Amino acid sequence: MAKKIGLLLLIVIISIILASIYGIFHNQVSYSISNEYFTKFKLEQFGLEAYPDTVRMTIGMVGIWSTWWFGLLIGLINGVVGLFQPTAKIMWKSAFGATIRTLLIAIGFGVVGILVGKFVISNLNANWNLPADLTDRKSFLTAGTMHNFSYLGGIIGLIYGTIYQLKIRKKPVPNNV
Numbered sequence: 001m002a003k004k005i006g007l008l009l010l011i012v013i014i015s016i017i018l019a020s021i022y023g024i025f026h027n028q029v030s031y032s033i034s035n036e037y038f039t040k041f042k043l044e045q046f047g048l049e050a051y052p053d054t055v056r057m058t059i060g061m062v063g064i065w066s067t068w069w070f071g072l073l074i075g076l077i078n079g080v081v082g083l084f085q086p087t088a089k090i091m092w093k094s095a096f097g098a099t100i101r102t103l104l105i106a107i108g109f110g111v112v113g114i115l116v117g118k119f120v121i122s123n124l125n126a127n128w129n130l131p132a133d134l135t136d137r138k139s140f141l142t143a144g145t146m147h148n149f150s151y152l153g154g155i156i157g158l159i160y161g162t163i164y165q166l167k168i169r170k171k172p173v174p175n176n177v
Contacts, residue, residue: 003088011095012075019071023063034139040131094168098161109153117145
């Protein structure tokens with residue numbers, strides 16, 4: 001059991017690191033889509049200002065702050081579900097596999113979010129509470145949709161990862177494991 005607890009902690013740490021790296025890159029992409037999403041919304045949420053020489057670093061930090069906690073949640077859930085595997089080796093395979101699948105699904109949903117934002121959401125004539133002085137409303141909405149879809153992808157990925165682990169749990173354990 002001690003080995004499984006160690007693996008649980010390792011899965012949590014890996015999940016936090018992966019989520020943080022994802023947050024950095026995700027924000028770099030969404031900043032490229034709409035810098036106003038950050039300069040007129042996200043940075044204000046975090047009480048930060050963007051300075052021209054450090055703006056990319058600042059939005060990278062916002063990416064970490066926005067995602068580390070989601071990595072903690074994913075790691076805890078995947079790790080705890082993994083504890084129910086019959087061996088530590090199978091626990092590692094299932095929990096790490098579920099974590100990677102969750103990440104890939106979040107990335108996929110983020111890409112879908114870009115497409116939905118660009119071709120659907122940004123073309124809606126809805127009266128949303130957006131910053132008044134936007135110069136590129138469509139790009140702002142595209143970046144926002146990407147963010148929302150990424151969180152949705154993380155949730156769906158977590159559900160999928162849990163199901164993945166439960167399916168592994170039901171497989172018979174070979175004698176040599």
